[in-house]
Amino acid sequence: MAKGESLGEFEYLVLLAVLRLSDDAYGMRVRREIAERTQRDVTIGAVYATLDRLTAKGLINAELSDPTPERGGRAKRSFHLTGAGIQAVNRSRRELESMLEGLAFPLPRGSR
Amino acid sequence: MAKGESLGEFEYLVLLAVLRLSDDAYGMRVRREIAERTQRDVTIGAVYATLDRLTAKGLINAELSDPTPERGGRAKRSFHLTGAGIQAVNRSRRELESMLEGLAFPLPRGSR
DNA sequence: TTATTTTCTCTACTATGTAGAAATCGTGGC
DNA sequence: GCCACGATTTCTACATAGTAGAGAAAATAA
Numbered sequence: 001m002a003k004g005e006s007l008g009e010f011e012y013l014v015l016l017a018v019l020r021l022s023d024d025a026y027g028m029r030v031r032r033e034i035a036e037r038t039q040r041d042v043t044i045g046a047v048y049a050t051l052d053r054l055t056a057k058g059l060i061n062a063e064l065s066d067p068t069p070e071r072g073g074r075a076k077r078s079f080h081l082t083g084a085g086i087q088a089v090n091r092s093r094r095e096l097e098s099m100l101e102g103l104a105f106p107l108p109r110g111s112r
Numbered sequence: 113m114a115k116g117e118s119l120g121e122f123e124y125l126v127l128l129a130v131l132r133l134s135d136d137a138y139g140m141r142v143r144r145e146i147a148e149r150t151q152r153d154v155t156i157g158a159v160y161a162t163l164d165r166l167t168a169k170g171l172i173n174a175e176l177s178d179p180t181p182e183r184g185g186r187a188k189r190s191f192h193l194t195g196a197g198i199q200a201v202n203r204s205r206r207e208l209e210s211m212l213e214g215l216a217f218p219l220p221r222g223s224r
Numbered sequence: 225t226t227a228t229t230t231t232c233t234c235t236a237c238t239a240t241g242t243a244g245a246a247a248t249c250g251t252g253g254c
Numbered sequence: 255g256c257c258a259c260g261a262t263t264t265c266t267a268c269a270t271a272g273t274a275g276a277g278a279a280a281a282t283a284a
Contacts, residue, residue, distance in 0.1 A: 009118065012121065099125055099128040106202045228284100230279100249262085252260100
């Protein structure tokens with residue numbers, strides 16, 4: 001990428017999911033959020049790999065929460081955006097927006 | 113990707129550029145369009161590789177135009193979206209939009 | 225202590241993104 | 255014709271991101 005700064009497509013989705021979920025942003029929940037909203041099936045491995053890479057880049061950081069008192073209530077690793085993460089989202093969003101400018105969606109079938 | 117259907121980040125940008133440029137969508141011009149709008153530096157190799165991959169997937173198709181009568185006016189290979197390409201753009205856009213829903217941009221620095 | 229639930233970890237592989245030099249195909253000048 | 259030059263495309267190699275799914279952990283319940 002241009003200086004390794006741009007977000008991948010899925011990275012962007014994950015970041016947005018973490019943002020939306022605020023204090024409830026842990027792996028399984030992030031997976032579900034993306035799956036429900038975008039209607040695609042997201043595997044858990046994809047989510048964690050991305051979460052780890054975003055953490056390594058310093059765009060999010062992890063925090064281990066206490067286990068909840070329910071069956072299978074294992075401790076969750078929850079995430080939130082860092083300042084750099086916020087900037088990255090803003091930038092990606094701006095870039096995408098600038099390419100959409102003036103186009104009307106949905107595009108009609110025979111748009112040509 | 114989920115069934116290999118989703119567009120990569122750069123693929124999406126390239127598709128949008130091709131769309132915007134309509135009959136003037138050839139490699140160099142696409143490169144410039146993306147560079148100017150998104151403010152990032154895009155190398156020509158990245159553009160052609162992506163254009164080729166999108167062609168292979170049937171999302172755009174190429175057409176060799178006549179050379180223009182100017183110095184260095186070599187024949188251009190220009191592209192336009194296929195029906196599948198239009199659908200792909202619509203879908204990516206819808207997915208992204210659904211993840212943005214309710215968020216206000218730009219995100220404030222201390223959004224957490 | 226075994227079953228069951230939820231979440232997380234790990235490994236391997238495929239697809240996308242990136243870079244830049246080199247090849248092509250035109251023009252224009254001598 | 256031959257050579258310089260400009261615009262565009264092609265090629266090759268490598269880095270990063272996306273995907274998949276089995277399996278390990280950690281908790282509750284019986």
